[in-house]
Amino acid sequence: MAELERLQKVIAHAGVASRRKAEKLIVDGKVKVNGEVVKELGTKVSSNDDVEVEGVPLVKEAPVYYLLYKPRGVISSVKDEKNRKVVTDYLPEVKERIFPIGRLDYDTSGILLMTNDGEFANLLMHPKHEVDKLYVVKTKGIPTKEQIQQLKQGVKVDGESLKAVHAKIMSTDGKKNTAIVQITLHEGKNRQIRRMFDSLGIPVDKLKREKYGSLDLKGMNAGDSRPLKPHEVKLLREQAEKNVK
Template identity: 85%
Template sequence: MERLQKVIAHAGVASRRKAEKLIVDGKVKVNGKTVTELGTKVSSNDDVEVEGVPIDKEQPVYYLLYKPRGVISSVSDDKGRKVVTDYLPEVEERIFPIGRLDYDTSGLILLTNDGEFANLLMHPKHEVDKVYIAKTKGIPTKDQLQQLKKGLTVDGEYLKAVHTKIMSTDGKKNTAIVQIILHEGKNRQVRRMFDALGYPVDKLKRERYGSLDLKGLNAGDYRPLKPFEVKQLRQMAEENVK
């Protein structure tokens, strides 16, 4: 038996907090009867409906995708562009990406049908390392990179890096390869931070997420996460939000 809001969250319908509100608002039925009590527990044999739509009792699944550039971090696109789920055609469950990578950014992105797990990782205080490699137009100084660690305000939003490091430079082409580690996942954060310094990002790739990396994968490849990897990510996030 599991709490009703947890079952709804696991199905990817809503976050646990949103699921609780749906229950209180009388929008959830169990075996045809409206339930408003948050302590309600259900089993796999119970039929659960949210706003009149039955939820699928799928087993949770977890995948890692090496997203190519020019792909939308979504399950659909009204302009007909490729989306991340196009690269996992054999997966039958209704998976969705955890967070997003920009259209022009490549690299590691996670997909799941476990809404609770996704919301845990996206919690603003989870502090899971996200490691990016950026190719910049122009070569930033160490002092300028230090500014990214101190944090800066861009368009009224405070943006901050955990770590920055110049990996290599090309004096003739006037470019640099910079490693930058974030805990946040704000919209176009890396590009906006470097733009603010005056060094536009030409290419951007997320190489690592927590303990996960892209080893053995080419752009467009994916693999299921191993159970210990899921457990590791969950523990990492839970420890940091306490």
């Protein structure tokens, strides 16, 4: 017998919308199940049911996984109201309806994972699944050892506690008053690294995510993408599941 799941969860897992947005679409009467409009949030469906969102059927696609080296000046989204470049523009050959796992800020470059597997995306994005994300930061100003320690202990910004798992200074340039800092996060709150350094009075000049779990950018240039190998997907899944607290 096919397993039943809440309708909003099925829509979110298909990558069409967040769960909250999916709930609104249901309440607004924009979702059909087997040709009938459904407005009840408690509705459950199985893989045998035909679900339509705003007239578009949910396609039961085989899961695909990609690594994109996101350039600076690109939106981590599948579309943009201002017609700016978005991450899916870099994977035009992919026919599946993929979306980014989490996001990198407009001015941040580096590893961004793309998939149509909502369950996999939720697994990696959940803060309790402590997958290391390693960033290299170029700062305007040279942080002290005490300030680096502060980043690891956590800083309060706008009432929110922001913390690095690891942080260390890789190099400094006294003449230019700049530093290269390596920083590892488990979570990825909005503009987290920039806000952390701003709180120390040290603005970020450039920011790049160089590693995501066991993945890196070896042999890739900005704008390049590649499919993940099955063992890479398996390893990421294992890393996320291993760290559940």
